[in-house]
Amino acid sequence: MNEEPYRWLEAVENRREYVREQLKGGSPAFGVKLPDGILLVAIGSGNSKVFELFDRHALAALGHPADIEKIRQAAIDAAHMEAFTRAPEDVSLRRLIGFGLSPQLKTNFEQIFSAPFLIEMLLAELHNDPANDVLVRLHFDGSFEFATTPVVVVGAHPEPEKAAQTWLIEQLADQTDRERIIDTLLQAWWVMRENKSFAELPSEEDRRNGWREATKDRVLEIGWLDRKLKRPARFVWLAGDKFGAKSEA
Amino acid sequence: MTEQIAGDFLSLLSSQRVPVLTAERAPAVSNGGTNAPVQTQATTVFAFHYNDGVLMAGDRRATAGNVIVTDRVDKVIDIDATSILAIAGVPATAFEMARVMQTSFEYYRRSQLQNLSLPAKVRALARLLRENLPMTMQGVGVVVPLFAGLDTQTNPPQPLIFFYDPLGAQFQAVGYAASGSGSGTIRSILSYQEKYGSPKPSEMNLQQAVQFTLRLLMTASEFDAATGGINPETNTYATIKVLDADGVRTISAEEQSGFLKGR
Numbered sequence: 001m002n003e004e005p006y007r008w009l010e011a012v013e014n015r016r017e018y019v020r021e022q023l024k025g026g027s028p029a030f031g032v033k034l035p036d037g038i039l040l041v042a043i044g045s046g047n048s049k050v051f052e053l054f055d056r057h058a059l060a061a062l063g064h065p066a067d068i069e070k071i072r073q074a075a076i077d078a079a080h081m082e083a084f085t086r087a088p089e090d091v092s093l094r095r096l097i098g099f100g101l102s103p104q105l106k107t108n109f110e111q112i113f114s115a116p117f118l119i120e121m122l123l124a125e126l127h128n129d130p131a132n133d134v135l136v137r138l139h140f141d142g143s144f145e146f147a148t149t150p151v152v153v154v155g156a157h158p159e160p161e162k163a164a165q166t167w168l169i170e171q172l173a174d175q176t177d178r179e180r181i182i183d184t185l186l187q188a189w190w191v192m193r194e195n196k197s198f199a200e201l202p203s204e205e206d207r208r209n210g211w212r213e214a215t216k217d218r219v220l221e222i223g224w225l226d227r228k229l230k231r232p233a234r235f236v237w238l239a240g241d242k243f244g245a246k247s248e249a
Numbered sequence: 250m251t252e253q254i255a256g257d258f259l260s261l262l263s264s265q266r267v268p269v270l271t272a273e274r275a276p277a278v279s280n281g282g283t284n285a286p287v288q289t290q291a292t293t294v295f296a297f298h299y300n301d302g303v304l305m306a307g308d309r310r311a312t313a314g315n316v317i318v319t320d321r322v323d324k325v326i327d328i329d330a331t332s333i334l335a336i337a338g339v340p341a342t343a344f345e346m347a348r349v350m351q352t353s354f355e356y357y358r359r360s361q362l363q364n365l366s367l368p369a370k371v372r373a374l375a376r377l378l379r380e381n382l383p384m385t386m387q388g389v390g391v392v393v394p395l396f397a398g399l400d401t402q403t404n405p406p407q408p409l410i411f412f413y414d415p416l417g418a419q420f421q422a423v424g425y426a427a428s429g430s431g432s433g434t435i436r437s438i439l440s441y442q443e444k445y446g447s448p449k450p451s452e453m454n455l456q457q458a459v460q461f462t463l464r465l466l467m468t469a470s471e472f473d474a475a476t477g478g479i480n481p482e483t484n485t486y487a488t489i490k491v492l493d494a495d496g497v498r499t500i501s502a503e504e505q506s507g508f509l510k511g512r
Contacts, residue, residue, distance in 0.1 A: 047362050054359070073360060077261055080356045084258075084348070085267060231330070233355065 011112045019140050022118045023156035026062035028164070028192045030185045031122045033133045033150040034176060037234070038124045040223040041185045043215055050221040052235035054079035054091050056126040058223050062154055063119030063140070071119060075101060088232060093125040093134050097144055106142030116140065122154045126225040126234055155192060163198040164188045178238075182222060186211040256361040258353035259376075269349055270342065270380045291475030293431030293466065294324050294335035296395050296410045297439060297450045298424055299458035302493030303397045303408040305333050306462045308431070308470065309488060310477025311340060320477050325488040329354045330496045331399035331406075332370055337429035338392035338415075342384060346377045346392060367398045371411050371419055378417035385415045393428045397492050408492040424451060431469035431476035438465055455491065459500055459508040462489055481506060 029042035029049055040060040042049035049068075051059045053075050061068045078100045079091045109116055117140050125134040135147040137154065151168045155161030171184050190211035191198060201207065220240030227234070254260040262269055294307035307324035310317060325335045326347045334350065336343035353373060357365045365373075374396055384390025396411045412426035413419050424443050427435040442461070443449050453461060463479055466487050470478025479486050489500040500508075 051362075052359050055355075076356065076360045080258060080352055080359075081261065081265060081267070084262070084352045231327075233330075 008112070012110060015109065015112060015116055016141065019116050019118055020157060023063060023120060023140075026120070026156045028156075028161070028189055029060035029062055029122060029154040030168070030188070031060060031124055031135045031147075031152045031154075032168075032172065032181055032185070033130065033135060034178070034181070035130050035227075036176075037227045038126055038133055038135070038225040039178065039181065039185075040122070040124060040221075040225075041182055041189075042221045043186075043189060043218050044221050046219040046221070048219075048221070050223040052223065052233070053123070054083065055088050055232045056225060056234050057091065057093065057096075058124045058225055058235055059121060060124075060154060060223070061119055061121040062156065063117070063121075067117045067119045071101060071105075071117065071121065074104065075123075093123050093136050094146075097123065097136055097138055101138060102142045102144055104142070105138070105140065109141040120154050120156065122152050124225060126227060128227070130227070153188070153192075160192050160195075160198075164192055167198045167201075178224075183208065186215070186220075190214055256357040258356040259349070261356070270345060270377060270384070291473070292324055292337040292429030293427070293435060293469045293473065293476040294337050294395055294429050295425065295427035295432065295435045295439070295465070296335060296397050296422070297426075297458075298408075298410070299450060299453045299455065299491075301455060302491055303410055304455075304458045304462060304489065304491050305335050305395065305397050305410075306466065306487050306489045307335050307429075308466050308477040308479075309485065310475060312475045315474075320485060323488045325490050326351075327490065327497050327499075328370075329358070331364075331401075331492070332367075333397050333490050333492055333497055334374070335395040335428065336392065337394060337432075339384075339390050342381055342390040343392045343394065346374070346381070346394070349377060350374060364401070366402075367400045367409065370398050371396060374411075375413065375417040375419045378413055378415065382416065391415050395426050395428055399492060399494070399496070405494045408494075429476070431473035434469045434472050435465050438468060456508050456511075458491075459489060459505060460511070463487060463505060463509050479505075481509065 027043050032039045040050045040058055042060050049061060051072050053059050057079060059072060075096060078096055082091045105117060119140050121138040123136045123138060127133055135152045136144055137147060137152055138144045149169055151165055151172055153161045153165045168188050172181055175181055187207040190207055193214060222238040222240055224236050224238050225234050226236055253264045291312050296303055296305040305325050309322050310320050311322045312318060325333060328334050328350045334347050350373060354365050381390055393415050394413055397408055400407045400409050410422040410426050411419055412422055425439045439450060448457060467478050470476045484502055486502040486505040489505060491498050
């Protein structure tokens with residue numbers, strides 16, 4: 001195979017299809033930049049999709065739990081080592097992803113005889129000035145994008161992810177009420193989960209009833225990076241009870 | 250690479266070959282040797298139970314020999330949301346211990362998705378003191394800290410005080426603990442107040458406890474040149490933190506000023 005590069009390219013392409021196929025049933029996650037902080041929302045089984053990484057950093061992911069765990073642990077190790085050997089202020093997503101997670105994921109993805117990571121991620125970094133807040137979309141193959149939009153969706157496939165993101169950006173423009181934002185995110189979650197089109201959406205009532213019904217036996221994981229907190233660790237869990245779902249908080 | 254223990258920050262550091270408080274870093278001098286640096290030390294820190302929780306306080310002076318280095322040191326440090334450390338001894342080592350503890354406890358909480366238990370936190374400090382043994386034996390890095398943490402196994406959670414010897418032995422304080430060069434004075438007054446005083450420290454409300462704390466420090470500074478005391482005229486107050494079922498809270502200089510005046 002080493003003498004036949006085109007077979008390697010084919011193998012990588014097959015691998016990409018395999019990963020996307022495996023992620024197909026994954027439950028989407030969302031990140032929203034707000035004036036008071038950054039919101040991360042997902043539906044999982046409790047401590048399964050949204051995580052605190054460091055003082056101002058958090059992660060939302062979908063994928064295989066063992067792979068999420070490996071990446072989460074690698075990110076936490078790198079962030080704490082950086083903070084200890086330099087300073088907490090030196091921990092940045094640009095360095096964490098660009099020099100740590102991304103090369104690791106890319107190397108793993110291209111080693112075609114080892115199992116690929118089944119994971120899609122969103123990472124968030126809080127700053128004192130909301131204009132400097134960072135959301136980064138990191139993919140299973142190590143590619144990443146620094147988001148220029150206030151809303152980022154993590155889905156298993158690019159098309160529904162993009163459609164959901166476009167719809168949410170429109171719906172959440174100038175919206176700062178956290179409860180309303182979470183309700184809208186969950187509506188988008190339900191639409192994606194049901195494989196419905198954002199071009200021909202069911203009514204708002206149907207969407208709301210839909211997500212409420214679908215989340216009955218699941219845990220609403222709402223992470224909040226709070227800009228107003230005075231302590232170094234800014235991550236808090238928000239109670240999802242008021243939305244009629246089980247809560248991580 | 251050494252094998253890493255899950256959630257243990259010291260073993261992560263070790264696996265990455267980052268040295269912490271290790272013997273090979275200790276200079277080969279003994280206390281009083283001609284090359285021995287003048288140590289920045291001497292302090293008064295103490296903690297006692299009041300009716301809502303634990304109050305931990307310290308003066309803010311750092312001295313080196315007969316020189317006052319600064320009157321603005323914070324010797325009582327938040328380690329995490331439910332534990333505080335008061336340092337007495339050589340600041341270079343003590344602040345490093347505090348930094349290791351802060352990172353270790355948060356690392357454990359984030360990586361293991363649960364809080365480190367109070368006994369584990371208490372032992373973590375004992376472990377750091379033991380790892381500092383070469384510096385302690387050479388007399389250039391002695392640290393004798395106090396630690397307060399919230400025991401969440403009880404309902405409601407109870408704040409507890411612990412004190413240590415320089416070699417790392419840990420003891421739970423029943424009513425109070427003190428450390429540093431001015432601690433003798435403090436211990437005597439706390440003992441007297443607990444036996445014969447009214448109210449006893451454990452019966453004091455927050456205002457009484459803070460007022461009592463500031464008076465304790467003023468008294469200690471009269472007998473110990475290395476204890477800074479407080480000076481309302483220059484707005485120099487102590488570092489005071491309280492730990493109760495809700496966690497750690499810092500009593501600001503403004504609050505201390507108000508409490509001292511009985512407001």
